[in-house]
Amino acid sequence: MDLANGFIERADAFSLLTMSKEQEEGSPKCVFTFEPLPRGFGATLGNALRRTILSSIVGCCITYVKIDGMPHEYMALDGVLEDSITLLLNIRRVKVNLLGKENTQTIRLSVNGERLVTAADFLGNPEVEIINPDQLICTLTGTNSRMEIEATVTRGVGYKMAAELKRKEHSIGVITLDCNYSPVERVAYAVENTRVGSATDYEKLMLTIETNGTKSADAVLGEGAAELKRYLNWITDKQSSMMSFIPQEEPIDAELQAKLNMHVDELGLSGRASNCLRNANVRSVGELIEYSPDQLMSFKNFGEKSLVEIVDKLAEMELYLKEAE
Numbered sequence: 001m002d003l004a005n006g007f008i009e010r011a012d013a014f015s016l017l018t019m020s021k022e023q024e025e026g027s028p029k030c031v032f033t034f035e036p037l038p039r040g041f042g043a044t045l046g047n048a049l050r051r052t053i054l055s056s057i058v059g060c061c062i063t064y065v066k067i068d069g070m071p072h073e074y075m076a077l078d079g080v081l082e083d084s085i086t087l088l089l090n091i092r093r094v095k096v097n098l099l100g101k102e103n104t105q106t107i108r109l110s111v112n113g114e115r116l117v118t119a120a121d122f123l124g125n126p127e128v129e130i131i132n133p134d135q136l137i138c139t140l141t142g143t144n145s146r147m148e149i150e151a152t153v154t155r156g157v158g159y160k161m162a163a164e165l166k167r168k169e170h171s172i173g174v175i176t177l178d179c180n181y182s183p184v185e186r187v188a189y190a191v192e193n194t195r196v197g198s199a200t201d202y203e204k205l206m207l208t209i210e211t212n213g214t215k216s217a218d219a220v221l222g223e224g225a226a227e228l229k230r231y232l233n234w235i236t237d238k239q240s241s242m243m244s245f246i247p248q249e250e251p252i253d254a255e256l257q258a259k260l261n262m263h264v265d266e267l268g269l270s271g272r273a274s275n276c277l278r279n280a281n282v283r284s285v286g287e288l289i290e291y292s293p294d295q296l297m298s299f300k301n302f303g304e305k306s307l308v309e310i311v312d313k314l315a316e317m318e319l320y321l322k323e324a325e
Contacts, residue, residue: 016196023217028185028210030217035204036196042203046189049207053224059183059214060098060155063165064174065091068148071173079145082138090138092177094119095131096153097214102127103155109137112146128153131213156181183215259317260286267313273306289314292322 016036023030037045065088070077073084080087098105107122107130117140120133140147162176170176187209194204209217262285264277280299282288288310296307314320 021218028213028217030209032207032209032217032221033204034207035194036202037205039201039203042189042191042205046191046205046207048228049221049224050187050189052228053184053187053209053220054182055158056227057182057184057215057220057223058155058157059181060096060153061179061181062091062094062096062151062177063154063156063179064152064170064176066150066171066174068146070175073175077147079140079142080138080147081141087138088175088177090136091149091151092179093132094122094135094137095212095214097129097131098127098153098155099129100127105153107151107153109147109149109151111140112144113140114143114145115140117147122149122151129214154179158182183211183213184209184220185212186210259319260284260289264288267310269309269313270306272301272303273309276300276302276306285314285317285319288321289319290322296321 018033018035020033021030022033034045067077067087070084073088075084077084077087082090096107105125105127107125107128109117109122111117111121117137118133119130119135119137121137122128122130137149138147156179158181160179160181162178165179166176187207189208190206192204192206193200194202196202207221209220211217211220264282264285265274267285269277276299277288279301282291293307293311296302296310297304311321
């Protein structure tokens with residue numbers, strides 16, 4: 001392929017595209033690079049992917065908690081250093097992931113004595129993975145202190161206020177938390193100029209994705225691109241469907257067209273009928289069938305016998321005069 005003239009065939013553009021990534025080991029932050037892109041496509045793809053990833057990636061979080069001895073979120077607990085609001089905020093900071101297909105799972109915690117309580121103290125549930133087990137839940141200050149928590153983990157999208165998630169059927173003591181389901185902490189993109197051969201009007205897109213650890217940046221990018229593709233495919237399908245309703249011109253019947261183009265003299269009519277049609281400036285069969293019987297009878301010297309003759313000739317050709325209005 002000749003790149004000397006700075007031109008790349010549209011069909012060849014995708015064959016030149018490359019994608020690479022840069023990520024430090026163990027880091028939730030990853031930089032993806034796409035190049036070369038036609039001018040303008042860097043910002044187009046970068047912005048579309050960024051907005052989709054920030055708004056549409058499925059994640060998990062603790063949504064409901066029931067804490068023994070705490071019927072509502074404003075009640076302090078004896079033997080616990082933190083106030084109730086701090087306790088609930090700490091529970092919200094626990095990063096969780098549902099491993100199975102179920103969208104809801106329950107985890108439980110039961111500890112006592114003077115100690116720090118962390119996310120690692122939740123009893124094992126094979127369907128729930130705790131990403132940050134060192135997250136502090138609370139501090140028990142006395143030997144007789146105890147903490148029992150039942151937490152419900154749900155799967156969802158975006159940010160949901162507690163008011164949106166509350167359920168009437170919940171029993172007294174179930175506290176609903178604000179939920180940020182998105183596993184994405186940050187998405188940013190940058191566009192730089194790049195070249196292909198002697199062509200300098202191409203772009204390089206660098207997309208930075210940072211997650212909370214419940215999902216990898218690779219998984220997030222894949223889900224975001226798939227979600228964007230789903231909507232683009234919907235537009236394509238709808239547009240194709242609309243195009244299919246455009247009325248198409250019916251194919252011309254060559255035999256019928258030949259009959260309509262036939263000169264009236266070719267019908268073999270009597271002299272009187274032919275003369276009447278000629279005087280009325282009726283030249284072709286197509287023009288003749290545009291007249292109704294009453295209109296023909298109004299021609300000078302045109303009688304009933306001529307009308308019957310014309311009707312019979314047309315019937316032999318499977319043609320008929322216009323109906324009277």
